[in-house]
Amino acid sequence: MTSKDSKSVRRTGSGTLRTASHTFALAWRADPAVVRVIIVLSLAQAGAVAATGVSQRWVVDATQNSGGRPLGALALAVLIGVAAHVTAAAGNRTRYNYQHDLTDRVDLEVNREILTATASIPTLEHLERPGYLNRLELLRRHTSALAGSCWALTDTGIAVMGAGLSLWLLIGVHPALAALALLALPSLWAVKFAERSLARARNTTAEDQRLENRIHRMVLAPESGKEIYLAGAGSVLDETAHVARTRVVTAVVKARLRATGWQLSGWVIYAAGFIAALILTVSLVAQGRASLGDLMLVITLGTQLRFQIHATTSGFSRIAEAGHATGHYLWLSAHARRRRSTGTCQIPSMLKRGIQMRDVSFTYPGSPVPVLSGVNLTLRPGSTVAVVGVNGAGKTTLVKLLSGMYAPTAGRVDIDGVPLGELDIEAWRRGLTGAFQDFVRFQLPVRHTVGIGEPDAMDSQEEVARAVREAGAEAIIARLPEGLDTQLGPVYGGTELSQGQWQRLALARALMRRRPRLLVLDEPTAALDPLAEHELYEAFMRQAKAAPGQITLLVSHRFSTVRGADHIVVLDGGRVTEEGTHTQLMAAGGRYAELYLTQAAAYEEEGDRGGGHAGSDAR
Numbered sequence: 152m153t154s155k156d157s158k159s160v161r162r163t164g165s166g167t168l169r170t171a172s173h174t175f176a177l178a179w180r181a182d183p184a185v186v187r188v189i190i191v192l193s194l195a196q197a198g199a200v201a202a203t204g205v206s207q208r209w210v211v212d213a214t215q216n217s218g219g220r221p222l223g224a225l226a227l228a229v230l231i232g233v234a235a236h237v238t239a240a241a242g243n244r245t246r247y248n249y250q251h252d253l254t255d256r257v258d259l260e261v262n263r264e265i266l267t268a269t270a271s272i273p274t275l276e277h278l279e280r281p282g283y284l285n286r287l288e289l290l291r292r293h294t295s296a297l298a299g300s301c302w303a304l305t306d307t308g309i310a311v312m313g314a315g316l317s318l319w320l321l322i323g324v325h326p327a328l329a330a331l332a333l334l335a336l337p338s339l340w341a342v343k344f345a346e347r348s349l350a351r352a353r354n355t356t357a358e359d360q361r362l363e364n365r366i367h368r369m370v371l372a373p374e375s376g377k378e379i380y381l382a383g384a385g386s387v388l389d390e391t392a393h394v395a396r397t398r399v400v401t402a403v404v405k406a407r408l409r410a411t412g413w414q415l416s417g418w419v420i421y422a423a424g425f426i427a428a429l430i431l432t433v434s435l436v437a438q439g440r441a442s443l444g445d446l447m448l449v450i451t452l453g454t455q456l457r458f459q460i461h462a463t464t465s466g467f468s469r470i471a472e473a474g475h476a477t478g479h480y481l482w483l484s485a486h487a488r489r490r491r492s493t494g495t496c497q498i499p500s501m502l503k504r505g506i507q508m509r510d511v512s513f514t515y516p517g518s519p520v521p522v523l524s525g526v527n528l529t530l531r532p533g534s535t536v537a538v539v540g541v542n543g544a545g546k547t548t549l550v551k552l553l554s555g556m557y558a559p560t561a562g563r564v565d566i567d568g569v570p571l572g573e574l575d576i577e578a579w580r581r582g583l584t585g586a587f588q589d590f591v592r593f594q595l596p597v598r599h600t601v602g603i604g605e606p607d608a609m610d611s612q613e614e615v616a617r618a619v620r621e622a623g624a625e626a627i628i629a630r631l632p633e634g635l636d637t638q639l640g641p642v643y644g645g646t647e648l649s650q651g652q653w654q655r656l657a658l659a660r661a662l663m664r665r666r667p668r669l670l671v672l673d674e675p676t677a678a679l680d681p682l683a684e685h686e687l688y689e690a691f692m693r694q695a696k697a698a699p700g701q702i703t704l705l706v707s708h709r710f711s712t713v714r715g716a717d718h719i720v721v722l723d724g725g726r727v728t729e730e731g732t733h734t735q736l737m738a739a740g741g742r743y744a745e746l747y748l749t750q751a752a753a754y755e756e757e758g759d760r761g762g763g764h765a766g767s768d769a770r
């Protein structure tokens with residue numbers, strides 16, 4: 152083991168202790184009375200096996216010399232034996248049930264902590280890093296081990312105490328019987344090797360586990376199910392998931408087989424030692440140096456020592472599993488702490504200087520090619536800014552940087568002169584709202600599907616009705632059986648909407664937030680017909696003019712919509728190639744003018760053919 156390895160083992164060891172004390176605190180908070188009961192039962196459990204052995208020795212010896220021992224002592228020995236047996240059997244079951252229940256409750260809390268830590272990271276870029284996602288997957292799969300880490304430690308402590316007591320009694324019969332403990336060591340080592348090999352197998356197949364989960368979710372989700380059905384891609388995806396699963400299972404089964412081999416050889420060594428211990432005790436009895444009661448004690452404790460050592464080793468393996476999950480848990484907590492926004496500057500209630508992008512460049516994690524390069528832009532308060540460009544030009548990426556979902560790789564984004572990183576990011580988020588092309592279908596009652604756009608007002612009938620009205624979605628609600636209370640989506644037996652209707656509700660959701668500093672509309676009307684889109688944008692631009700501190704950022708491929716914006720930015724290959732008003736850009740006769748005229752000609756042609764559908768765009 153290198154010094155680096157041993158350092159990391161030490162770190163995980165102390166990390167397991169730290170996590171165990173944290174989960175113990177969570178269990179205590181959940182139910183202190185139950186924790187007390189578990190501790191008492193655990194301590195009783197530690198002495199139960201030794202007490203059973205001693206009482207059996209007394210009973211046998213008392214029966215042998217019934218004249219020498221009073222009947223009362225025999226009765227006491229029997230009583231102790233019965234009490235120890237009941238404690239071992241019933242107490243163990245009760246303790247196990249209580250521990251199980253508390254572990255489930257702590258598991259819930261731990262999962263909540265994981266979500267909170269993930270959500271506290273201000274940007275979203277970590278959600279696209281395979282390394283991060285793999286560790287998160289491993290952590291999520293082992294949260295119950297983490298939640299039970301305090302019981303893994305106490306159970307192991309109790310098993311060690313119990314085994315210690317048994318050994319002490321065995322040594323009392325003959326010191327050589329202490330060798331039984333030494334002979335149990337190989338099985339302890341075997342557990343350690345087995346755990347390591349299992350952890351390695353899990354780590355190396357984390358990506359396959361994630362792939363299989365994702366494919367299953369995709370196949371079962373109605374949104375992706377449609378395309379998979381039409382393409383007949385179910386069997387191909389099924390095969391991919393199957394291959395990934397097979398790789399996981401093969402690696403884990405191989406590791407388990409190796410583990411079983413190690414453990415079996417450990418137990419064979421112990422069994423040989425136990426037989427030798429029995430032969431030794433029988434010879435001691437024959438020589439009169441030990442009583443039949445001692446032989447009984449060796450049989451009972453020798454058999455039980457095997458279980459106690461098994462409990463110790465499985466306790467160690469639970470600690471190792473918890474340690475494995477602890478490593479990921481501590482990493483996530485540290486990562487979230489490091490990435491947590493430290494900005495404290497407050498955002499003015501109304502932007503005065505607006506948003507400036509200064510020499511901004513951006514490359515997605517893991518990608519060698521920059522998506523945005525040297526972008527300089529000013530978005531003035533009270534204006535509507537439209538961003539146009541062909542597919543892949545970097546429009547959505549620009550929106551992600553402006554809203555703080557991603558941090559620029561170079562350059563900076565200033566809000567009223569303050570770098571985004573120095574702002575109280577939560578406050579900045581509360582000042583944002585937006586609707587996107589890939590909107591979410593929240594399958595909830597309509598009032599919450601819309602209201603969730605402003606959690607503080609989601610139960611306000613008035614606010615939800617206003618947002619619905621402004622998004623032009625009143626006609627959709629009027630047709631629903633229970634109006635705003637209608638459950639949406641087939642997953643919960645609710646009403647299904649068309650793509651365009653869902654999109655209208657997504658727009659209404661974006662409009663729930665009153666007086667945002669930045670309203671982002673990133674092709675949120677792609678599923679609407681062109682006339683409806685045009686009317687909506689006209690309405691948005693009118694509203695934007697009436698809100699002096701607000702910036703409305705509009706991404707669209709439809710130039711008839713874009714021309715009404717105060718400022719138009721043309722992106723090409725991640726660079727700003729033109730900017731200005733529609734009139735200025737047309738006069739310049741550049742790329743914008745070319746795209747605009749091409750699209751206008753297409754509209755006219757279609758109109759001449761009697762289609763009257765101005766829906767083509769500049770893609």
Ligand SMILES: Nc1ncnc2c1ncn2[C@@H]1O[C@H](COP(=O)(O)OP(=O)(O)OP(=O)(O)O)[C@@H](O)[C@H]1O
Pocket residue numbers: 279515516518522540541542543544545546547548549
């Ligand atoms: N999460 C991501 N990881 C890596 N590359 C990405 C990611 N998202 C987008 N890209 C790449 O960034 C480039 C710009 O994408 P972006 O979505 O910003 O373009 P866009 O102009 O909005 O395109 P569209 O008009 O098709 O919506 C594309 O080449 C795309 O492949």
